[in-house]
Amino acid sequence: MTSLRRLLDSALARLAEVGAEPGDDEETRLQKALLVLIAILILPISGIWAVLYLAFDAWTGWVAVLYAVISVASIAVFARTRNFDLLLNIQLLAIALAPTLSMIAIGGFLPTGGVGFWGILAPLGALVFRGVGSGIRWFVAWLVLFLGSGIAAAVLR
Numbered sequence: 001m002t003s004l005r006r007l008l009d010s011a012l013a014r015l016a017e018v019g020a021e022p023g024d025d026e027e028t029r030l031q032k033a034l035l036v037l038i039a040i041l042i043l044p045i046s047g048i049w050a051v052l053y054l055a056f057d058a059w060t061g062w063v064a065v066l067y068a069v070i071s072v073a074s075i076a077v078f079a080r081t082r083n084f085d086l087l088l089n090i091q092l093l094a095i096a097l098a099p100t101l102s103m104i105a106i107g108g109f110l111p112t113g114g115v116g117f118w119g120i121l122a123p124l125g126a127l128v129f130r131g132v133g134s135g136i137r138w139f140v141a142w143l144v145l146f147l148g149s150g151i152a153a154a155v156l157r
Contacts, residue, residue, distance in 0.1 A: 015040055019078045019087070031129060032084055038125075039071050039091055046071070046098075049115075060102040067098040088129055092138060096122035100145045108153035116146050 016033035024032070046064045053061030071094060078087040099118035106112045119142050127135030 012037065018075065019082050019084065021082055028084075035084070035088060035091065035125075035129065036075060036078070039075055042095070042121075043068055043071060049099075058106060060105050063098050063102045067094050070094050088125070092122045092125050095119060095125070096138070096142050096145060100142065100149050103146075103149040104153045104156065106153070107157055109150045111153075116149060119146060 015036055018036045019032045020029055046068045050061045050064035050068070053059075053064065055061075070090065074087050074090040074094075078084070096119045100116040103109065103112045103116045106115070109116070120139075123135050123139035123142050126138035
């Protein structure tokens with residue numbers, strides 16, 4: 001058990017170094033590590049989402065798969081380019097769009113069990129990484145997207 005713990009700690013430490021540059025100050029290094037680790041920790045959730053929806057023949061499970069592919073690809077691009085703003089924008093957009101837009105195909109607020117609420121992570125991420133103004137703008141965008149997806153589902157039903 002101790003070796004498994006050591007292996008996990010080592011893997012997390014290496015992941016936290018993705019995108020780090022020698023000239024980064026401590027806050028920048030922490031922000032980069034936090035974003036990469038959050039993106040990695042959300043991947044199992046998207047995996048569960050994909051398996052559950054695909055098991056019930058809901059094609060929207062592929063939205064979760066696409067989210068995971070985009071997330072992993074953005075981390076790979078970040079490891080190569082060190083472009084933190086690009087990584088952050090991709091992660092915020094992916095988490096805002098994937099669960100929220102999938103509500104349309106499933107049938108709206110109630111049939112999805114509120115899966116669109118996961119999109120609230122985008123404004124929260126913007127708040128953490130860019131500040132209050134950005135968090136408010138992302139919240140308004142997510143709210144319009146969330147309500148619009150629910151209404152679109154009701155109209156299309």
